[in-house]
Amino acid sequence: MTAPRRQPRPGRATIYAVAEEAGVSIATVSRVLSSPDKVSQRTRDRVLAVIDRLHYVPHGAARSLAARAHEAYGLVLPELRGPYYAELLTGFESAAAERGASVVVLLTLDKPTADVAVRRLAGRVDAMALMGGAKVDPSTVAAIGSKVPVVQLAGADLDGVENYSTESTDSARELTEHLLVDHGRRQLLFVGSPADAPDVRRRYEGFVEAHAALGREAAPPVAADLSESAGQEIARAFVAGELSADGLVCANDELALAVMHGLAQAGVDVPTDVAVTGWDDWMAARYVAPGLTTVRQPVRDLGRLVGERLGGVLADPETPEPSNWLPTSVVLRRSCGCP
Amino acid sequence: MTAPRRQPRPGRATIYAVAEEAGVSIATVSRVLSSPDKVSQRTRDRVLAVIDRLHYVPHGAARSLAARAHEAYGLVLPELRGPYYAELLTGFESAAAERGASVVVLLTLDKPTADVAVRRLAGRVDAMALMGGAKVDPSTVAAIGSKVPVVQLAGADLDGVENYSTESTDSARELTEHLLVDHGRRQLLFVGSPADAPDVRRRYEGFVEAHAALGREAAPPVAADLSESAGQEIARAFVAGELSADGLVCANDELALAVMHGLAQAGVDVPTDVAVTGWDDWMAARYVAPGLTTVRQPVRDLGRLVGERLGGVLADPETPEPSNWLPTSVVLRRSCGCP
């Protein structure tokens, strides 16, 4: 029996309360929880019974402090709209959970002090993943990178920061060539803002490459958020004649679907009058008419890969870096002109 | 100047390193961060400069331990598919962030030891919200409820646990009556598993009530997950004649859309041959043809409400409980038979 340091404060039972009740030292209680085999059967049972009766739950912060591990990974995302981020988080959480780590999610959109929040987060997790589109300042990335392992997701290529993403440029080129060559489209427009996110930029690069390969010049991108309202606006502009094209390569499905819908309402036929393509292959893409031609990416796998990678470097900093991109595939449906 | 307790370990700078560098005590460094006005301008500037130079970030666990607050809220969800959970999380995170709290997300689906994870989570957060569909054992809820404030989201009515949800039964009754009365449907089937989640159960109750109000008896529910594959299976069964109905009231949009799509492929006309309705009003619902009649819920607001509520009870346990349900609205489109 050990000297109890405090009177049984109401609220949460501590390891001291359990130790006292069970007539053992706090070290033994700790052992019962973390290395049960180092404790005799009898003692273990007695302690476990008390733990159960008192609903004892170890204080996470105290545990983290003593064990020098937060047992948590951070994930920084711009937002959660659409299927992309949710899938990413699902894969990430799953990998984290398998390693006994919780996931702390930080959404940066609409947060004026996102960089401060990211720095703060770095003090509460063992490692973190930053989505490129979250627009965390490179200086912040560098600062926290010196404290905890940090990787980027679909981010810009920063010095010394691993970057994991799905393949984008090649698929965008393939898709664009398909429109240009197979469907003979003459005037394509890329809808999306390359400056907003590195992966959108890579898609636009593929768009440009496809044109270049045919000796043509790609039009500059038509700026648009990856949102429904941006899509409606694009459709309006198109119908109003402010935009002229026979093919719209949209940066994601949400945008593409909104565009298609707006076009259809104005009597513009897709794909006859204008082809439309998206990116992500979310569920709705195959449920609308015409079906949306798009690019499928293994986003959940990407999240899982990154979660596993964080676990890897944490376990051993020398762990070799895995392949940092995942293959995507073009999914042809009717919106591009395919039968 | 204070006695430095440790040699400057590589990796993370501690408050001691900052104090030493700035020639002040750790207490002063702490004050600079938490109550800057209690420190003289000169000292503050000097300390801040060092903090900046060293990229000092306070150790979250140490801070939580000393300050007796984790500065984190937990959110337990079954999964993240569809727009519902992502919206919920977005609202929740936003409210948490405004209160300086991080959000720890736990996904229970496919986790054999979800209850253990939830208990563990209770030791790392100041308060938590549990989604009803996450199927956390009531005994677990009770156990952790004695340690930290806990509320349920769209959950079952448990003794002593606040439950927040969107209104369901009334809207389901209204929707069902609309099908029965306005469209003269004679044979409706509810597609979904009431036992899987309390809010699905409440929707089915509304379905039953509508029938009862007309002196009819509702058919038992047709079990189905809220998933695309379940929807395909339902469509197959319908086409195969295993299910007979002139109206399908589906538990959510994902399910409804998959059913509609499967039906359309088999040449069954919606709504002529069979009406279909969903729940959630996600984006795709208005982009498919025919548009999906569904129920719109303010899910993001719900998440925000719950986050605010946790902040409220934490700040003052006597904070009066806010209204615990949010209104929903039936959205009529063509899939129910409306023009």
Added chain:
DNA sequence: TTGTAAGCGTTATCAA
């Protein structure tokens, strides 16, 4: 197999 005791890196109380 068990207990003692020294941290872990902060916050906050009390003096100075």
Added chain:
DNA sequence: TTGATAACGCTTACAA
């Protein structure tokens, strides 16, 4: 305005 110092609730050598 600042500095000592005692918690905070654990983990983990090291002893016994």
